[in-house]
Amino acid sequence: MKKSLQLAKDFFKYGMVKDCPVYDMHGHMGSHYGIYFPSSSAEKMVNAMKQANVKKLVFSHHGCLMSNAGNQLSIREARKFPEYLKVYCSVNPNYPELAEKDLAAFDEANDVYAGIKMLADYHKRPITDAGYKKAWEFANKRKLPVLLHTWGKSVFDGPELVGEVAQKYPDAKILMGHSCHGEWEKAVGLANKFKNVYLELTAVLDERGPLEKFIEEAGSKKIFFGTDMPWFSYHNYIGAVLGAAQKEEDIRNIFYINAEKLLKSPGDA
Amino acid sequence: MEIKFFDANIYLGTQMLGSYKPAVKASELLEKMDELGIEKALVYHMSQFEYSPEEGNKMLVETMEGSKRLFGCWTILPPQTEEIITEDFFGRMKKNRVFALNLFPVHHRFLLKGIVFGQFFKELIKRKIPLVLSMREGGSTWEMIYSLLNEFPELLCIISDLGIWGVDRYTFPLLEKYRNVYLESGVLSLHEGSFEMAIKKYGAERVIFGSGFPEKYPEAAMLHLLHSNISAADKMKVASGNLETIISGVKL
């Protein structure tokens, strides 16, 4: 690899760089209906993190999102590795009572909770739906990160709907998971228009071009690294960022500086 | 110990709907390969897929400009229409540095069956010519590949452009049953643990490095391979050894 940047060279040589850790702001856990995941347990995921110097992963367990196992599943697993794992409280708008119960118990797990997760494309209700209202108010009041699954042209979590919630809940820190996949222009527009809206890289990095655009047009301070772990591998995704970002400052912002700020004190991010 | 890379999945040219910094000329691709540290590549031309296999195959040869670091991969169509597979086909492959073939049955509208390719595929098996089966939209489907290998179990196939959603439930049975089936590593390396698991179960001989350039970042598959949990000897096989063996075994 004849990259000019020493930081990139070091990643290729050592597989990780001590003073450039990585924070993964978009993860899951557990087995899945549609995909065989060889490394989906908390133990194996943390092992993968260690091999790439990934300091923290914020995740929502598949069981919380795709069944009604509830957030206890995420909480239990995160507590096995409190140094590495943080949890998004998953909210399913089809079961508002369950969501309300989990939000009411949020403080009992504030050792591991880092924010809220909405998977509207799968749960088939728009992010503006009444079933999400309590969660939005909660996040807004506490200035919490909200990781949305967002997809271009989606009627559940497309860019227009992101704009609506961003305006209505200005203190919630909205991470656009997948950055409105395919509607990159609109995702950049939202990140530029709203102080509380950020781009996130899961399923963005398997295509050349979008990240270069994000850095150029929205700036690396508005971009978070994420992998959908155990879906996508760290070294593949880290390599992709190194392929796209040409400045050390951008790489550091994306890998850890932005996330450290957000997780330390979401209100100031 | 330096690992040499022989990339099995690169195309030249641009996509109809726009491409991000593609390599249009051989010199541009070679420059990119130098920057990345990729020594050789098996290449096709995007026009073989999007425009016309007949014209695209010619464009590939012109664009490769005879570079010794580039190895051509032509696109085939059913022999019966005589658009591609005509008199002295293998002789022309040899003359033009074409060592592999690919096909896109969905986009090019034909079936991947013995009734279409019977005699021709028997010839590929005899000559050990690799057939690249792309899973990109418009390429092959898993149903097609399963039925193809059922008819031609000895066919040397490289399954490339694996889907973004993990495909192990499709690929592991094929690796288990057919010894000449290989997986291209680009998207495989995207899936956490799948690359290592495929190698653990079926051997490093069955995975071939591919970057997916210009659509994908070669740095992604490369960094992954360099720091994957397999032995140094296995990394060499995947990075270049396996494809070297296949290409040197081709009889034209």
Ligand SMILES: [Zn+2]
């Ligand atoms: Zn996700």
